[in-house]
Amino acid sequence: MGDQRAKDGKNTASDARTKPDATMSGADAMSSHVVTSADVAHAAGVSRSTVSRCMAGDPRISEATRERVQSIAAELGYHVNKIASSMNRRKSDLIGLVTSGLSDPFRIEFLDCLIGEIQQSGYRPLVIDVSDPAQMGRSMLNLLQYQVAGVVVTSGSPSPEIGTHYLRRNVPVVLVNRAGRLEGADVINCDNVLGGQLAADYFLAAGKKRLAFLNVRGGTYSGNVRGESFVSRLAPHLASGQISFRTLVCDSADYDGGFAAGLKYLVERENAPDAVFCAKDHIALGLLDAARFELGLKVPDDVSVIGFDDIVAARQGAYQLTTVRQSPQSLARMTVDRLHRRIGGESLGDERLILPVDLVVRKTA
Amino acid sequence: MGDQRAKDGKNTASDARTKPDATMSGADAMSSHVVTSADVAHAAGVSRSTVSRCMAGDPRISEATRERVQSIAAELGYHVNKIASSMNRRKSDLIGLVTSGLSDPFRIEFLDCLIGEIQQSGYRPLVIDVSDPAQMGRSMLNLLQYQVAGVVVTSGSPSPEIGTHYLRRNVPVVLVNRAGRLEGADVINCDNVLGGQLAADYFLAAGKKRLAFLNVRGGTYSGNVRGESFVSRLAPHLASGQISFRTLVCDSADYDGGFAAGLKYLVERENAPDAVFCAKDHIALGLLDAARFELGLKVPDDVSVIGFDDIVAARQGAYQLTTVRQSPQSLARMTVDRLHRRIGGESLGDERLILPVDLVVRKTA
């Protein structure tokens, strides 16, 4: 209440005078006052420094006092003020999570794992949504205001200029399944190239003739790489004229988009593709439903479908989607591992890390 | 670098001496130094206070200086240090989001809206995952360490003891679709009672005879209320023996759980229910697939299904689920509205708010 202007130096010998309101020094009498380290120090008869060191587990503190101080702290209900701590150390234990909405199923699964990993490492996720790509720069700068210890970008591509800001402040950045190569940042991708090849090989082995790749209009980075790898694996057979290939486009990057695309492209019985590789699982699911229920096609006989990601819905009884699997757990684990090491001061060159994928054969191809 | 111990008071008349490294006062020469309000003040020839007031838009500052300071701030790349600010004001602009994993589809949609609303109100969401209910208390206390401005609980039930901690610190709490009534906290629910009644009425009007309610093992608060309301609406007809009712239980709260339950309960042709009201949409979807594809039942003729929530998947072509709709947007909007007003100092009694629901009739009932 009163401006307790008791600076550290005063409680050397004259203890009673430093606390003007010594009357209410009973356990938790003053109920509307948040207990600080000074309170604990006072109660334990030690200095604030000692309290601080006890809470941090400084080995220079004798075990006896540590125990005593900690028990008193618990009794008083003291919790370190992380804001003050962050201010002092010029670094918080927050990790920025840049994403855009919670609609992409795989991204949700990844975020789920990521949040778990972050928490388990003693950090806290600070989510920031950039639905408008133009706000990307502002948002990432804004994140810096919170003294974040690191940032994970799962959507959008930060400009190089942003990168230098982060570099200057020594705040590590990890781009996950993103295009941009950012100076001083790690870029982690699943093996999109291998994924495309696996799909191509499988279709070829199955004797499919009219192959297609279904991408989102505009195309995402990951989608483009998958498609290019797919078609380049097809190249030899294309040259010899044994098979045909075309690229299909759907208007929205979700189930409905895939559904609409299915109605549009699979309707013509003769020229329609008999094998479709989809850039993302949930698009594949839409396509699948259109084929099976709207057009009455047999899957995989009339048309084969392979997706990408292996989201949970792909495993469900109704779909049993054949797909290229990437592991959100591995992705998340590697992400925070890199962050953790960089935060710890380890200096790693900016690398481009690639995680394995494999083809999970179910019932749609 | 050197301990610039230039306190405020010193730069009254002797300006040059306060900055020991006056040599590199060119725009942004010293690259590894984060620019503070003091730098801006120095560059603009005003005091730190003025800079602070300019950034905050204090009306007492003349428009001329405000513009000048702001342009200089922009030029120098100055951004307010929110940690320091939070420390001073003893309140951050973070809002804690207590959840458990990202698996429940409706909760994801709600969080999506919620994050948007929070951001739009100038706050930032700090996510915290409590998969282990035993960690609930510790987690919510931990949140307090970040000086959060408010908290939204979407999973688990905080103990009254936690409530008093928040009450003491004047940090508002909103429980969404939760059971517990917490002192000083708002509780927002959708109209579970009406939802159950709507489902019951619809089944009765359709002439269904063997009704059932599919709940999760153990039962969530919302689920229980929905089921109880459903069966109590059925009571008169049950008494007259025209219909029968039973409660079904599935082992996991997801699609697979519903699928398994479908296989288990719908297999017996005669006694199997001909109308099932499900506690949650994604369970309903599992049940639906089991009925249609595994057991070859006709929906809604052989068995009618009504879900709850109206998640996006329910609207998809493959399902067309009839369900009780609640609006994640409204829920989110009301949540941050309450938070916002409470943070602003408005003192509202702890209320129990109920949002409307309605029945969306599609093709499964």
Added chain:
DNA sequence: TCGTTGAATGCACACGTGTGCACAACGAAT
């Protein structure tokens, strides 16, 4: 010319913590 008023800005704190350095206590070795 002087006092008064209002507007604009500067001063001096306070917020709660971490940490380098100094210092005290104390046992051991000479």
Added chain:
DNA sequence: ATTCGTTGTGCACACGTGTGCATTCAACGA
């Protein structure tokens, strides 16, 4: 007994901001 090393604590800063209060300054009326 004196010196030295070791172990445990305390002191005094610094982190970057917001804000009550004092102060300055110009304008204005008497």
